[in-house]
Amino acid sequence: MRQVAIIPYPQVKITLLAWNGKYLLKLEQGPLEQTYKVAELDMNGVVPPDVEIRQILDDEFLTAAVARFQAMQQDLRAAFARHELR
Template sequence: MRVVAEIPHAAVKITVFAWNGKFLIKLERGPYEQTYKISETDVLGDEGLKHILDETFINEAVELFGQMHQNLMAAQERAD
């Protein structure tokens, strides 16, 4: 696996990897991460990836991070 790009963004850390004919898009925020796999044939290189990673996608990912946090907090409360 190799790093293809690190795309700067204020809300999340975005790293793109290439592996086995796929791009892995890894988004990180605090202790949480999301990874999306896209076939290299479905996008036209780095520019194609940047078009996919538009503000709508990032905003929805940030909302999902919030849901992930809520899920973890609820699970910890049930465990107590």
């Protein structure tokens, strides 16, 4: 697995990785992460992959991803509470 780029964004850490014919777009916020796989064949190959991936990371996508992190955190807290864990 090769790290292609770290893409700055204030609310999440975004890492672009290349692995096995795919680009992995990894978003991290604290202990949670979301990973999206994009096949190399789905990219046009005209510009570097990090430039193309930045087009995917538009405001709508990132706003939804941040909201998803909030939902994930709520789900985890609820599961802990149901089982009386910390």
